[in-house]
Amino acid sequence: MPAHEGNRTYDAVVVGGGHNGLVAAAYLARAGRSVLVLERLEHTGGAAVSTRPFAGVDARLSRYSYLVSLLPKKIVRDLGLDFRVRTRNVSSYTPVERDGGPTGLLVGGGERRTREAFARLTGGEGEYEAWRRFYGMTAHVAQRVFPTLTEPLPTRDELRGRIDDADAWRTLFEEPIGTAIEDRFGDDLVRGVVLTDALIGTFADAHDPALAQNRCFLYHVIGGGTGAWDVPVGGMGALTDALAAAARDAGAVLATGREALRIDTDGRTAEVTYRTADGEAVATARHVLVNASPQELAALTGDEPPAAAEGAQLKVNMLLTRLPRLRDETVDPREAFAGTFHVAEGYEQLATAHAQAAAGELPAAPPSEIYCHSLTDPTILGPDLVEQGYQTLTLFGLHTPARLFDRDNDVVRAELLKSTLAQLDAHLAEPLADCLATDADGRPCIEAKTPLDLERDLRLPGGNIFHRELAWPYAQEGTGRWGVETRHANVLLCGAGAVRGGGVSGVPGHNAAMAVLEESGG
Template sequence: MFRRSIHHLTKKYDVAILGGGHNALVSACYLSQANKSVVVLEKAPQFGGATQSVYAFDGVPAKLSRYSYLVSLFPDRIKNELGLEFETLRRKVSWYAPHGSDGGILLNRLFDEESRKNLLEFTNQQEVEAWQEFYGKIGRVAEKLAPTLLEPLKTEEEVRDLIGEEAWVDFVEQPLFVTLDKYFTDDLIKGIVLTDGLIGTWANANDRLSNICFLYHLIGNGTGEWRVPKGGMGQVVDALVSRAKKLGAELRTDSEVANVDLSDDGISLNTNEEDIQADVLLSGASPAVLERLTGITSASCRDGSQIKVNMVLKRLPKLKSGIDPNLAFAGTFHINESYRQLEKAYAQAAANQIPDEIPAEMYCHTLTDSSILDKSMVDAGNHTLTLFALHTPAYLFDKDHENKKTLVTERIISGLNQHLAEPIEDLILKDANGKPCLEVKTPQELEKEIDLPRGNIFHGDLSWPWQSGKDQRKWGVETAHDRVFVAGAGCMRGGGVSGIGGHNAAMAALERLRK
């Protein structure tokens, strides 16, 4: 509890917003645009939360998207309605998956003749046709479902009618492993498809949570395309901060909320600077943080299950397959992600064992956008690599954290090196202190640094983006108190760099303010 002087000021706003991540800033923009008085309270020295860009290594002028690094779910509609000025870039390559000692599959973002040829060299015509049928079907689902994410929640029956019975069964009703078996026979192909159901989610192919995660990863903007933010993820934040300020929102960093008092008449907040009164409270922080401050119960959620790795290289490594690294690392580079490897790693982690082979995927931001590097680094041929490891739940690190972290790092590096013609360690740049430009973040460290509960990047378990069961909320952001709304990743239709939670919380808040 902060000690307040008797001269502590009190200010009144229509809306107070906890946290300064991208969703909170989206809310601030919409509410200010509607002529509401808004204050955003961020306890850290900078805005952005998981969407910030940082100089991670001493003396190395590379501004990394440290925590989140690609944009898929952020709707063009939000960008256009708010007049946001940031750019996202397309990647020509979708993914590369090495296999065997010297082989690999490369698919372009658009399934063109080159993609067909590459896939056919690895598998058979039936599998190629199944791939096109499968992604054609999920593409049609995305086109229909994406626009609903910024509307009041549809019912389960309405969505079932909207996407059609066959798609509903394939992607919603039956476990993902059944659908994978329906379309595909190859172990590697099945694994690559499955990864979209596992990123950031502690689940396997038999768990319906993987269906939900899969759906979110494939419906962004009606295309599911993952784009690179030009200049890094911090450019999205900078655009939101700039717009919110122009619209009149008060944005405060280093402003930690000590406690929140809720009443039927309004909200009272105590910060380390002043007392604040507001008609409505929005929380861009996780539901767990909101519960700590207000007592509003949050749902239990699974551990975060990913390790985040950032590195800066002297140059890209050569691969055993002989493929040009400028192609292999331009899209998503899959490591140990066959179906068998994914399921084995899950089973080992579920048995409280660090997986022998840790599934992971990585990409090189600087192949698409070199602007995050100083010109001297570009001229020297330096690059960044970002890696996201799966099936490493937080509980594996609760005891003996540092030794477990070291072991996991070694296995991740080993998994990458098996496909390289030269060890990645020899190519990692040194910082100003002579230390390797390599950082590894466990779920515990993600919680400590950016308040992700148990490292869960979605702030909680993802839920279907429609009304289901007893949950009949209109926007999916409402809480037990009618003046408090969840604006961050932890609301329904939250998760990812989307701004959707921020938009929907702002709409719900405006409706409450009109009462």
């Protein structure tokens, strides 16, 4: 039996070795606390991992999460992480058919070029000026809100005062985002590009009165105080490898293949029972930090589970021998795919897709967005693949809630993948299938993950990538000082389901560690 197993006592046990759990472990261990991390899988990293999914092919892809925006530089600096990101020169490209021919909207490459792209698409300056004003507003909000994510939760009034812009507050925090989009923009395509940030992983209509879409939009535009989404050098696994190294170097014990089974606590001392290769073991700790969903936390503590919020996405990883040519010959594919390539994401298309999915049908024109990691960071490919011009494509589909896959996950996945790629092919001068690489067994290098696949593989309830509905980044009744507290005084939630969770940020892990250190005197 390994030396760390048996009835050992620690200052803290972290359940779950995803990126947030590793952040928490690294902070606590660096503060001199004894820490045990229990991870069910045989590797750490959770959803933020890089793998070689295609047999015999030297391509290490970010299998689940894939871009970085919400990770504070403070965490990278505090933990001394060997981790870098690269910016994308092009923000997005959205192809469309107008006046009987292919065209599109390229955002990026400098203000002049973006302005000209808007003018070509819309025939005037109005949409670009509206775009500039709108994202000037979100940039202001980002600058004011993002620094608060690693501070104790502000009250609603405190956050509103910090933003100090009544129009911005009403637009993002009080009215459905669809109202702002329709008031500010007239072009259907431009409206759709703006709306997509409100729908990534969130199944909601633009005018949903519950404002789930607004919360999603907020977290997508505040990252780093700029809203930029950057490419992790070496893939997402580079981050979690660096975090694991930081935690281990600080003295934390990382135990993989160890599934937590039960947490028993009296509020002062907790016992975590977990599965080992030889049976079960118990670790005793002053604090337990749970890097898992609120549903998993409830199962461990024997509490009533909260309602689950289903996921609504399709994640597709691909390896190509070359990028496909576009029907819109005015745009270089290397630019179009370097940013976010929007497919079937006009405003009305998004509304139709949502309505069809809400009625229990697969969207006839599934919306999705695509980007090519290897254009910005070729290090994820082996040298031979780089020399031959191979490229990766990552596709994230919208408006496909978990309920649609209940009848037969494998069959529906295949149907959805086929129709999603057909929407992409409509904008290509050659079929994507002609560009797909093949693995060592001659199979196309493409894999798709539905919400049910994520529920099975990563225990995300309903395949929800945020663990549950995103919360506003301010204190509400029962949220506690840091947004990580539970009804058990010494059990904290340090995963994406915490307040200010969701995305690859490390924020819940940081905040749970701060709560422990604050309570125990630093």
